[in-house]
Amino acid sequence: MTDSELHPYVEWIAREASRPVITDQAARDRVMAAVRAEPLPRSYFGLWGRLVRPRPVSLSPVAGALLAAGLVGIGVLAGTVTHNRDGQSTVGQPRAAVASRLPVSDTVVRFVYVAPQASKVYVVGDFNGWDTTKTPLMRSATGGVWTVDLPLTAGRHTYAFVVDGSWSTDPYAPLAPDDGFGHANSVKLVRRGTSL
């Protein structure tokens, strides 16, 4: 259990402190009573929550192309009609800005981490569901710099790096307040229209 060179007294303290403590069922019951007084975890609360909860949707390439064409078509039709304040409508030219009004991630942000000895680096954050395997950084040709470019929505994002399995903050970014879950996170403010 302990290091071979550990002082016998220290080892004894560690061994004795490792003994389990006995807990009573009443303490667990108190935990469950408090839990039952809580609302259900948020995103699964009720039918409406399940209906509006974002979920991934798989589309075949053909269906995706048709959907995109349909959306552009709606935008083109909407762009040809202008409603005046008196309720009259006039027909105008289609606007080139139609596509840009679709809800897309508008800013590409480059994440950089310097770790010459690392074998794997990932970025995790609110933008990828804190998934530790979803967004790998690519090692540069010179080997020490890891980067990835991500499209992010404008606003405040918290994130961290996972370097060979260990969480690490970005040394060049401000830290977010403690999230209460044991991780220090970094903060990136993304402005609309800025890039990298």
Place this chain on the structure above:
Amino acid sequence: MTLAPRGWVIAKDMSDDAADVQRVLAGDVDAYAALVDRYYDRCARYAVRMLGNRDDAEDALQATFLRAYRALNRYQERDRFSAWLYRILVNQCRSVAARRAHRDRVFVREEALLLNAPDRRPNWSGEDEEFVQRVLNELDPLLREAFLLKYIDELSYEEMSAMTGVGVSALKMRVKRACDRLRERWERIKDD
């Protein structure tokens, strides 16, 4: 990430945790009791050793399991339930210790006896536990935390770093200092 304190009574199949969480998220609150039962004792050992008394430990445990319940959605996206829960526990123990730092609590023998039923450990003396707990309490909280994670929960330094947000080198220094303090204490008392 797949870290978890060694010696934990991990679900016999890791999918047990995931299945219980899914049941809770689907509306079956009672499924959370299985998770509480599975992890309460291990969490209790750390909390008692860290905070030095049963009342504070129970507060930290209650806050830990409540906080985990409220944020249950987030666990799936980060790592193993046990490690995620333990990170919350470490933070909650820090919070409780900070809130109650002004109190001079004493780990009385009666509490030690309550927490350590003799029939479960025939050779275990409540006096020993009281003594060990007092020795641990003498350590600076940051040193105590590092010592417990290293030698009680037997985490690697990388696992400790992931759990505490503290760098590996700093954690090694804290563990070394904790061991130094304990050894110095021995030097002072060995001739008494």
